Amino acid sequence: MNKTTQNSQRPGSVWEKPPLNPAQRLQKKKIIRLVILICLALLPLFAWLEKNLLSSDVTLPINSNLLLFGIINLNVLLVLLIFFLVLRNLAELLFESRQKFLGFKLKTKLVTSFICLSLIPAVLLFFVALQFISTSMDYWFNTNIERSLQESLELAKSVRQEQKDQVKAASQLVEEFLSKKRLATDDPITIQKTLEGILASYFVNGPDVLSLIINEQNIEVTASVHDLKELILPVIPISTLHEVRERKEKIILIQESPQGDLVRCIALLPLVQPPSGQMILITTRFIKDEQKNRMALITKGIEDYRQLKHLKKPFKFWLLAVLLLVTLLIVFAAVWFGFYIAKGITDPINKLAIATKRVAEGDLSFxxxxxxxxxxxxxxxxxxxxxxxxxxxxxxxxxxxxxxxxxxxxxxxxxxxxxxxxxxVAAGVISLDNSGRITTINRFAEKLLHIEKDFFLNHSYQEVLFKGHADIITGFINELSITGRTSIEQHLKLSILKEKFSLLVNFTRLEDENGNSLGFVLVFDNLTKLEKMQRMAAWREVARRIAHEIKNPLTPIQLSAQRLRRRYPEILNEENSVFDQCTHTIIKQVDELKRLVSEFSQFARMPKIQQAAANLGKITKEVLFLYQEAHKEILFSCKETEPVPIFSFDEEQIKRCLINLLDNAVAVLADDSTIGPTIDISLSLNDEKESVFIKIADNGPGIPEDDKPKLFEPYFSTKKTGTGLGLAIVSTIVADHNGYIRVQNNTPHGSIFIIELPLLQQQPS
Structure with missing residues (x-):
């Protein structure tokens, strides 16, 4: 598992941009300086413009001059500030695009979109406003308007008409607002709050009272400005309301009240569809009944008009200049706002992109x-x-x-x-899965069966085992399946590589805690050596009893025959004396029986081995020298493939083994007519230097395969005069040394007896 990636930044921080190298920092500073120089270059232009605006031939009041000066300079400063910010952001965007910073494409698209969305409407609005100002100025200072003002004698009527127009215009605005609001309720409280909100937020200089008739029962909901909360409104005639509903046109009414005159506009709201039907909007303007004041106001207005007529051209120029500055301010502000919005969008996206990359790299600690x-x-x-x-x-x-x-x-x-x-474990173990594949073989099984574990593992037992052995396992599996038992134990006699073995086999089905079959396990113990030892012990007991029973009468028989020969010497001298032949035969056979009893006794009472450090090579050569002198017709040889170290063993017992094996070899070669009889003895060590091998090979007729399994058992002999105890004694001595003895065929004929003894290192004293 990959650990969380460590980084040099504090946990929770994500860098927005890669650090700049010195060349990049210098380039960015140059761009910022260029922007500042451009802004400073605009100052003379704005100073010239301001000078022309304030150098008019018409003298204005000082208050007006200060106000105009302040407005122009404020706009100039704002334009320069916004222009600087815009140019700086454009320069940074250009720098980021050249350096291929993350997010510059998205930021460029957003900024371009904001510039287009702000510049095009602003330019259009500028020209529309320019045309509107020109038209308005021409309209304001029209001679017809001046003449109509001078010739207006009906001041009250013109005032009334103007008030009606204002109320009507206000009604139109309220209608549009309510249409956009999509008022769809007839709850009086909600309607009143809506009307109060309109008066408070949208019509500071608009109507004084707004009323809505919300159903056919002419229920009226009214909202008024704070100063006219106590104003008493006269009732609208029902006929007027019916007329409005039928004609669907606005009606202007002038009603009187104790506080003054009311100019009221009654209009139908066709776009508003509450559950109770259409509504009627009543827009009211309160007019105080002071005619003199009205006339004074109109007179003052005429005088102001005459004064403004002299300021038409400079005032128009001033308006255009202010409009231009405001337009530039709006454009630059919109562009800067576009940069600000783009930065607000792209920066989090950049952070998320970088953070996502770090998450992909394994950094989850921020x-x-x-x-x-x-x-x-x-x-x-x-x-x-x-x-x-x-x-x-x-x-x-x-x-x-x-x-x-x-x-x-x-x-x-x-x-x-x-x-x-x-x-x-001192037993062979082989496990199988449910499909019959071998999954486990231990060392004991490898050694006993003479197999290689790597060749057998993960293969079906039917493919790698001998057919006879595989059939035994198949029989065990079938028996478990038929009987439903979990294990089987049998005593089997098997031949492995022409060697007979006695095995106690236990075959068990493996099951988990739920009773599901996991396979099978085969456990077998090698009883061959144990059975051999048991037979050896039994034969020793038989030999001891036979020796005891035979030995007792042999001496009297021999003594009696000898006394007869001494007592009757004259009979012995007779030619072809039967007496002489019989007594001689008795004495000879008694000696033979004594020799046999002696071997029985020796086999029955094998002495305990006395291990001591000795030189095996030296002992072997000494024994071989005796046979070389006694049997000149046989070629003897002895060689050591490598020096055998001195180790602990019973010198006399091992010498007895060598003599016994050499006697057998000499006897076999004497009975055989083989030309050039030879006996070879070789001493060698195994690869691990843990055992020594003594090999005695002859080129005689060899040993039949059927006799090899019984060769080391007592009382089995292939010689006519043999007792069958020699090789049994040799096998016992070797076993007492924790060694092994076996026989195999020599090439091209003959036999090889191999004794394997463990090396027990011991320094001679």
Whole structure:
């Protein structure tokens, strides 16, 4: 499992841009300086413009001059500031695009979109406003308007008409607002709050009272400005309401009240569809009944008009200049706002992109800072939640991995411990799965069956075992399946590589705690040596009893025959004396029986071996020298393939083994007419230097295969005069030394007896 990637930054931080090298920093500084120079170059242009605006031939009041000066300079400063910010952001965007920074493409698209969305409407609005100002100025200072003002004698009527127009226009605005609002309720409280909101927010200089008739019963809901809360409104005639509903046109009414005149506009709201039907909007303007004041206001207005007429051209120029500055301010502000919005969008995206890359690299130890509660903030919060959950999951996964690793190590230790036990147990173990594939073979089974584990593992037993052995396993499996038993135990006699073995076999079905079959295990013990020892012990007991029973009468018989020969010497001298032949035969056969009894006794009472450090090579050569002198017709040889170290063994017993084996070899060669009889003795060590091999080979007729399994058993002999105890004694001596003896065929004919003795190193004293 990969650990969380460590980084040099503090946890929770994500760098926005890669660090700049010195060349990049110098290039960025040059761009910023160029932007500042461009902004400074615009100052003379704005100074010239301001000078022309304030150098008019018309003298204005000082208050007007100060106001105009302040407005122009304020706009100039704002334009320069926004222009600087815009140019700087454009320069940074150009720099990022050249350096291929992350997110510059998205930022460029957003900025371009904002520039188009702001510049095109602003330019259009500028020209429309320019045309509107020109038209308005021409309209304001039209001679017809001046003449109509001068000739207006009916001041009250014109005032009334103007008030009606205002009320009508206000009614139109309220209608449009309510249509956009899509008011679809007839709840009086809700309607009143809506009307009060309109008066408070949208019509500061608009109507004084707004009323809505919300159903056919002419229920009226009224809202008024704060100053006219106590104003008493007269009732609208029902006929007027019916007329409005039928004609669907606005009606202007002028009603009187105790506080003053009311100019009221009654209009139908066709777009508003509450559950109770259409509504009627009543827009009211309160007019105080002071005619003199009205006339004074109109007179003052005429005088102001005449004064403004002299300021038409400079005022028009001023308006155009201010409009231009405001337009530039709006354009630059929109562009800067576009940069700001683009940065607000691209920066979190850049952070998320970089953070995602770091998450992909394995760094889960940080969180992004949430700077807003909008969709980007939600995205950042979701990302932080994801990284936190990933970090927790990673931590838990590491804990689970460590637990699994620990459990795996424990399981591996238990498996190795079980395997060690299995390899060192003194019984053969072979396990099979349900399909018959061999899954386990221990060392004892390998050695006994003379097989290689790697060749047999993961193969079907029917493919790699001999047919006879495979049939035995198949029979065990079938018997377990038929009888429903879990194990079978049998005593089998098997031949492995022409060697007979007596095995105690236990075949068991493996099951889990739920009773499901996992396979089979075959356990077998080699009873060959044990049975041989049991037979040897039985034969020793027989030999002891026979020796005891025969030995007692032999001496009297021999003594009696000898006395007869001494007592009757004259009979012995007779030619062809039967007496002489009989007594001689008795004495000779008694000697033979004594020799036989002696061998029985020796076999029955094998002395305990006395191990001591000795030189096996020296002893072998001494024994061989005796036979070389006694049997000149046989060619003897002795060689050591490598020096045999001095080790502990019973010198007399091993010498007895050598003599016995050499006697047998000489006897075999004497009975055979083989030309050039030879006996070869060789001494060698195994590869591990743990055992020594004594090989005695002859070129006689050899030993039949059927006789080899019984060769080392008591009272089995292939010689006419043999007792069958020689090789049994040799086998016993070798077994007492924890060694092994076996026989195999020589090439091209003859036999080889091989004695294997363990090397027990001991320094001679």
């Amino acid at each position: 969180v992004l800072e949430k700077k807003a509660d909008d969709e980007m903030g939600l995205l950042v919060e979701s990302f932080n939640t994801m990284t936190t959950n990933l970090n927790l999951s990673n931590t838990r996964l590491e804990e689970v991995h460590e637990a699994l690793q620990k459990s795996s190590q424990e399981s591996e230790q238990r498996r190795r411990y079980t395997e060690i036990i299995l390899q060192n």
